[in-house]
Amino acid sequence: MRRILEISYTPMMDYGKAWDLQKELVRRIDLGEQQESLLLLQHPPTYTVGSQRHPEHLLLSKEQLQERGIELFEIDRGGDITYHGPGQLVGYPLLLLDGQMGLDLHGYLRNLEQVMINFLAQYGIEAGRKPKYTGVWVGDLKICAIGVKFNKCRKQRGFVTSHGFAFNVKSGIQDEGFQGIIPCGIDSFGVTSLEDCTGRSFTMKQVADEIIPLFTEVFDQYEGQCIREDVS
Template identity: 65%
Template sequence: MNILETEWLSRMDYGQAWDLQKKLVKEIDRDDRAETLLLLEHSPTYTIGSDRHPEHLLYGKEELTRRGIALYEIDRGGDITYHGPGQLVGYPLLYLDAEGLDLHRYLRNLEEAIIMLLADFGITGSRKPEYTGVWVGDAKIAAIGVKFNKARARRGFITSHGFALNVKKNVEQEGFQGIIPCGIAEYGIVSLETLTGMELQVEEIGIRIIPYFAKVFDYDAAPTGATSLSS
């Protein structure tokens, strides 16, 4: 098996994390760094993916400033979503060899790791064929949006961006009301705390997802690292 480095970065502004991803993608491409799973929370942020539907953002610039929510147009797939405190964000930076490459399978594997985590809590996570992400009934608990960066030194791709799992109850109300999440108006949002009735910590959930992620992607996961990458 390959070793997967895991890093818990705590709270980080979106722009800083985006720059870090781009830096590490280059290092992994050069084989200067092991493949890595970054786990963190973000300050309140809306990100608009390559689908580019700005009409799904319901707040104007003044309201965004008043609420302290950053806005980024970024290079992942998908539409608009929210990131903020109480949400576990995972950025897998993995090398996908060109031989036998199945990009859709990569997305399904991300979903599967989250579904396996939910099962730990007695929750049945599911997929909706027309959408990417993880659902509990008709409520979305995890959004997924990725980028496949063409490797320069090898044949294949290196992944970036990733998943956002709603852990704390506050996530349901503190940002999603300002957007049409992923352009999907007919379904709601839910958190792990709401479903379990438990008080949970984001870092705890990050640690618990690592073995499922490693299993799905066939890695040996190294112990979770410190926050040194953020500097």
């Protein structure tokens, strides 16, 4: 029997609010009070620093961050520093990895990558993985960053996932916040976007709608459902 996945789309949500929401949903999923969820949204300009603390990968001072209106968060996912901002679709799957899914932690990461590889294939974009690096690449350009946390359950066996993927959609995003960091600590490769790869324009809601069936196709333990738009 397939499990129900509660899906929402929010056009814009502050990073701190989204992080607090994830932590609350993780707690409630562990307690059995909340359906597993997929949050799809955008953030205002934000840098997040994962568990691999490398302050030298942030190229801007506190004063420059304030001038540019970019927030900075040190968070509990894996990985290094990355950028979130308008024109990038962020996905936070909050899934219970309890043995019934047949996924180990490594397999979960590969599945997230596969969702985005399949999405890009629909538009004739040959995307794939790069040895030693998590994420999705078009040639030597990263189009989707992935960083997750596996939260060990307290009330049952297994883990609840949090954080997730950041998919560059809009053209020019690589010239905005990415210029102020060494993305994911990788200075030998750049980033790209869906619009730059296709020469087409996309709305964020369109991309979110198209990702959902691919997500439930790869994570086939889940029942697909209509997207709910949250504009609060």
